[in-house]
Amino acid sequence: MAESLGLTPSETINFAEVPSQILEAFFGVMSATMPYMGDEAGFHNAADQDISVTEGAGNGGGSTIYRMRQGVERFLITDINNAAAGTKSQSNVFVMYDNVSSASAQFNHVPGGSNVLYMDGHVEFVKYPGSPPLNKKMSSIMRLFDRPPGPPPEK
Helix, strand or coil: CCCCCCCCHHHCCCHHHCCHHHHHHHHHHHHHHHHHCCCHHHHHHHHCCCEECCCCCCHHHCCEECCCCCCHHHHCCCCCCCCHHHHHHHHHCEEEECCCCCCHHHCCECCCEEEEEECCCCEEEEECCCCCCCCHHHHHHHHCCCCCCCCCCCC
16 A cells, blocks of 8 residues: 555554554544545535544543634643643644655755744744654654645556
8 A cells, every 4th residue: 555655665654653643533534524525515514523532532631632723722721720821732732834754855845844833823943853743753644645746646
């Protein structure tokens, strides 16, 4: 399967090393949206829902991964008695970032790094390898989504 995705053996993912929350989120979104392939409205509705996961793999160690929306950071707080924790969590939750890959040619910024947008609105350049989402595990996961320009390779 790795060859069909254009991955070399060194770029393949050992799913045992992938954070369980990422795996469960990926499979949860896939299973929720697959019945709606071809039904754009149904697909978008299914994708715009919270995802139920195994206890401990959800936000804040719970059983739900919440979709991105205003105020969702409160579900990431473990100490509800600390009012400053909400602000701190917004500045630590990444929302979007430039492509990161285990192949240097796939980076948007050479010699390797990414602009990362955080939930509080600030943007920070993070060098690779570094803290999430610019670590080696995330680069391997994102490599699955890298598609070279042009038509897909023939089988």
